[in-house]
Amino acid sequence: MPMTAPVASVLFVCVHNAGRSQMAAGFLSHLAGDRIEVRSAGSLPAEQVNPAAVEAMKEVGIDISDQSPKVLTPEAVQASDFVITMGCGDACPIFPGKEYLDWALDDPAGKGVEAVRPIRDEIKARVQALITEIGIRQES
Numbered sequence: 112m113p114m115t116a117p118v119a120s121v122l123f124v125c126v127h128n129a130g131r132s133q134m135a136a137g138f139l140s141h142l143a144g145d146r147i148e149v150r151s152a153g154s155l156p157a158e159q160v161n162p163a164a165v166e167a168m169k170e171v172g173i174d175i176s177d178q179s180p181k182v183l184t185p186e187a188v189q190a191s192d193f194v195i196t197m198g199c200g201d202a203c204p205i206f207p208g209k210e211y212l213d214w215a216l217d218d219p220a221g222k223g224v225e226a227v228r229p230i231r232d233e234i235k236a237r238v239q240a241l242i243t244e245i246g247i248r249q250e251s
Contacts, residue, residue, distance in 0.1 A: 120148035122191035128153025128180035156180035
């Protein structure tokens with residue numbers, strides 16, 4: 112079976128790359144498979160992925176426990192078609208020809224799993240809409 116190239120690449124960026132961007136990357140990988148290349152990074156990466164985010168994702172059958180926060184690089188931005196920021200503001204480098212979306216989401220840092228669940232569910236809804244948007248764009 113021949114490998115098909117991904118139709119698009121998406122980079123999720125939040126400050127610590129420990130909660131929101133990791134959950135978004137987990138959902139996109141899970142829902143789109145290898146049709147979309149997925150990256151995540153942070154402007155100031157944390158030591159580890161937020162345990163409450165890992166737990167909240169586990170509840171919906173997605174394991175992100177093997178992920179680790181990565182530093183945001185200009186190369187990662189350049190290699191991506193869509194750059195989705197989640198509260199990192201001016202820390203994200205801007206390159207021409209990329210689609211930038213800013214998702215205003217609460218930061219789950221320091222919160223328990225109960226507080227992370229609604230953020231997780233909001234991220235899932237936005238990721239599903241993004242997959243639809245990418246799919247529509249690729250066909251036109």
